[in-house]
Amino acid sequence: MGQCWDFVELLGRDLSITIFNLLDDPADLVRVSFVSRSWRRFVIAYCFSKHLCLSIWPELSNFSRVVEISGSTVSANAESSSSAEWKNLEREHRVYAYLSHCIVSPMGKMDCIGEAISASSTDNYPDESIDNTLEDAERVDLRPSYWSSKGEEDPSVSEMLTYRLCSKLCVIDEIRIQPFRAFFQYGYPIYSAKSVRFRMGQCRFPQKQRTLPSEHAAGRSADNYIWTYVSPVFQMAQENVLQSFKLPRPVVCVGGVVQIELMGRVQKQEMDDLYYICVCHVQIIGYPLAPVIDVDVIDSMGNLVLKYFPGARGCKISQEVMPSEETREHSGWNAIAARIRQLGVVRGWNQAIVGRLLGNIPEDVDDDEDEDDDDDDDEVVDG
Template identity: 55%
Template sequence: MPMMDHGKDFLSWVDPDTSLKIFKCLDDPADLVRVSCVSRSWRGFVVANGLSKQLCLRMFPQLSRVACVVELNQDGVKEHTEVGSSHSNECLALWKDHRVYSYLARSCSSPVDTDCIAKAIGASSTDNFPQESIDHTLEERDNIAGRFSYWSSSGQSNPNVPETLTYQLASQICVITEINIQPFQAHFQMGSPIYSAKSVRFKMGHLKASLDDLTDVFVWTYTSPEFPMAQENRLQKFKLPEPVLCIGGILQIELLERVQSQEMDGLLYICISHVQALGIQLSPAFSVDILGPSGKFVLKRDHMGNCQPPVTSENESGAALTDRDFQQIVTILRGHVMGVGAVDGWEEMEYEVDDFDEDNAF
């Protein structure tokens, strides 16, 4: 093969299928952005083949449920698209997808890990409310003002009866990499027993579009493998096999099998002193709208938003549930189902206006 001339674009020498295979080998979002900056032809190839979207789908299969993406302006309003030929509209849609997915991929690759839990929703049972409420699991200290801080299940004679702890995450869309749980050790009881579970499993999902069906108010889009739990008084780390994109901001922890009985009544309990869900919060830069029973959703990118540290106020717009939703869920869980006791520093790539040519877009 004759030597290529200096400056010759290899895309003109290699067939499109081979070029596509080469570009798909890039699994770092930053590399894909750099490739897009090499030349207009490379950028056009990346955009026309939806490589940013394909990379996001490889990173997070949950994105296969995206019905469409929307960009919001500084007022939080959907950006207007000019009416034109079908070809120009298709090109504009590809550019929009590229911008949204490239920024999403880069945001999801941030090394920042924070505790993403905002508040407790409910537990499948509570032994003594509010003294042993699930709310205590959000407190890192296991002793506050001389009182032990922990959640306790009700007692059971059957060790196979599971328990669940359900939480609202601080961001409506976030990446969860690791969940940490500390079993409670009852130093005030004979022998200082540790009330751990034998194993744990995690579910993530969103609130159902309608709360009319009281049998289950959540839709789970991810279920983890089962992890063994040690009967030890320490913060135990359960790293997920792959980072999970939680769409809808609901986390449920399943505590499977009881191992410790209480001496005074002979019943088996599970008690937890602290829970963390480590990951990356993507709101307010990103938000979602769940589209009813279909389970699909609209992915929205706010140009004025950046991925921020944890939401500290329950009234922040980035929270997954409104106060009305939250109170309705807690009421349902208490009364029917669950017996509840009470890319910082990264600027997204900008494109010049003359990069888009309706007649020769790519």
């Protein structure tokens, strides 16, 4: 590290942990791990990548272990020797760093719905079933296409629509819902809800088959699922358009189940003087993390296994998450030093002390690490 001091060794464990915990970008932790051998071991030993990932996306906190599957070889963190324990820590560092990278990286978004599971009630099954909400038109084969709840005298009664996504791990940031306009009724009434809320999670019994709608399906549904994320309440307009509900942040749906709660009713049907909710079309917008990252449900308590398939993308994790040799040459120690100095300015640190600890390295000077550090970095890239 040239003429500068290594503050990890100088300040000791506790102060160094405090400083590293100030880094709030997962990519910075990956860059930090390439500064030197001691920094790499420090980042891995104290699981900074895992802790940061879980602090940003708390819905990922139910993973009991991580497995890495390469071809027919499964490497799991269930070994007991000190050497195996270190390999487990390295594995977690790689997988959580890659998982964070996948979540924050821009990807092509799509409608992630795989199938409809159930509705809390259905007025005329199967003509008005939840399956109709997967169609993107008001008419299919010259017939109206929509889901309808049962009628209620009380306009405050809610309804639930539950869907299974195309992958058990999907990043979701937007849900779109189009209320149904009854073009075959006088006045073209629109049977929207007053507001909506979304839940994401997993089925307690993944082998359980979908159930037919009934008046009591909502009660059973509450017992069948574990929700790891619940959204704020969004107001719905009584308009016959595909309405967009953007989540406050991208959410990782762990388990691949999304439930839409339609809260309150605004439209009566003249025929029976009851309130209904009808939905024409639903989209759940995001992108799946499969086939590179998947999850297995261990038990009905919500314990999960995080599975990583490095060969599924045809390249190693390091080629996408870890800096390349060219990138490291220009953005290794210099980039980290600059980030720490910038953070110090924001937090009011004494810049003279910061400069003494980090060294005054010009931005156009290449990193000069010893051969041992280069070899060790290659282990992370290849491993």
